[in-house]
Amino acid sequence: MAKVLITTVPFGEKSRVPIDLLEKANIEYVINPLGRKLKESELADMVGEFDGLIAGTEIISRKVIERASKLKLISRVGVGLDGVDLLAARNLGILVSYTPDAPVLAVADLTIGLMFNSLRGVHIANSEMHRGKWIRHFGRRIQDVTIGIIGAGRIGAQVISILEALDVKRILVNDINQELQMHLVEKEFIYKEADVISLHVPLTDLTKNMIRKEQLLSMKSDAILINTARGGIVNEQDLIDVLNNGYLGSVAVDVFEQEPYVGGLSNIERCLLTSHMGSMSVDCRTRMEVEATEELVRYFSGLPLQGLVPEYEYDSRGLA
């Protein structure tokens, strides 16, 4: 009987379908006993007895994988692969699957909401009102600003399509895929020109610390920066320093270098902070959990897999 560890949190909370799938397939499962994102060492200590992982964003490094002597499949709930050492997994014959389409609509929805919110200073007014302070903030309408999108993959492209439906007057896009049917500009141009900058790139060796003090200071002094992609793309300490010096209009951050997040951004009122909730709409989260579980059930039922991570993801690791 296959035995599976579910590390992602939450799991099976809004829909029992993924749990039912496992039980129907006679797969034994253990749900993350700590109820939060596991640290590398915690996962390494647990992983030895399991044949499969239904994984979140935790670090699945070579160190973890070398302890996973029975592991055959890592089935990621979601799209980012920054936590997974793909080459180590391949070396040890472990397959990796993911659910890249399932979170798209939810992450784009949160991103658009953060744009509206930040442009009107809603989070600042709300925090003041809860302290009994009445200040009428000026803001800007979403149609009336220049929005820069860095990364036009699945999620970035969906954000762009919503902005187009909203009739936003000027959308600037940067992406490494030169075949996109959009007019692409340099990142540096976006930093300088955009009123709102939203990140939709994966975390890789190329994008880690992509936005440091230098990039932040090249933005408009009242620019709004939104990160619903991955912590680490924006250097957090640099961001805190720049904000504390009064630069940037506001920032909205859903993702952090270390999660759960504890740190200096929490002390800055104009930081709009959420707890890695991009994919957390009931419908998308359920779809992600179900798709990742179905993939795992397929594996242990001897059926062909449908969500294997494509070869180019491995290739890009080889290059880095």
Add this chain to the structure above:
Amino acid sequence: MAKVLITTVPFGEKSRVPIDLLEKANIEYVINPLGRKLKESELADMVGEFDGLIAGTEIISRKVIERASKLKLISRVGVGLDGVDLLAARNLGILVSYTPDAPVLAVADLTIGLMFNSLRGVHIANSEMHRGKWIRHFGRRIQDVTIGIIGAGRIGAQVISILEALDVKRILVNDINQELQMHLVEKEFIYKEADVISLHVPLTDLTKNMIRKEQLLSMKSDAILINTARGGIVNEQDLIDVLNNGYLGSVAVDVFEQEPYVGGLSNIERCLLTSHMGSMSVDCRTRMEVEATEELVRYFSGLPLQGLVPEYEYDSRGLA
């Protein structure tokens, strides 16, 4: 030389155009010396020496108007006329103008932002994160819910048109104008069916306290109620009671019975509160101030007025 009191706050802050218009027309002006919404008695004490008012949402009652012995024109920055005793003004030969189109885009923009925000629990997560608390909230995507719009005048219609562009699957509309090109439903149906209920009616004797405990409790237990229209349409004490009993998902409130607001909603974390910022986008606020000032300049230059409040606004007062 005409002398004008500008009561609305802020005024001329983001654009000097309205100030320049007054100076060029040789109109003497005084800007609200208290820097906040005036109370009825404060305005009554001030108003006697002025020929014109550039007015905000403060109460311009019969008591105020009877003290305004020189007043010829009230030029409202914005659309709501709930503060103005139109019949008293007419009896004493005072004209009333307003700028009903100028705030539309800004109020609709804030409303849509509050919907996105409330549906994903952004304000709750933000307040938790600023207290060092990491909770991943489930939410719903805006496309995936039923949204009820009460009042499909200028602003309500604009909200509907944005929701349609966003491809929201089900929009329910209530309005007293039966000639609208939309399928209208009863308010009671909206209370029962909608996941998000947004108010876009003026404050009149008919809409005052339109939503009391009974109406709130007829909504879904996780419904989201949004009021960017006027305080007083929702009974605030009833709203506080219902929320404190754990009913309703969350509420977003931009407008209050008394402004600046001080009260119990501030102690409820799932209340998203803003400080009457609906019209406060730089572009719309500027347009409102300029239009109201232009109207006043027209009057004192002997030119025909363009923004006079239409007759049906007076008629509806006669009926009440």
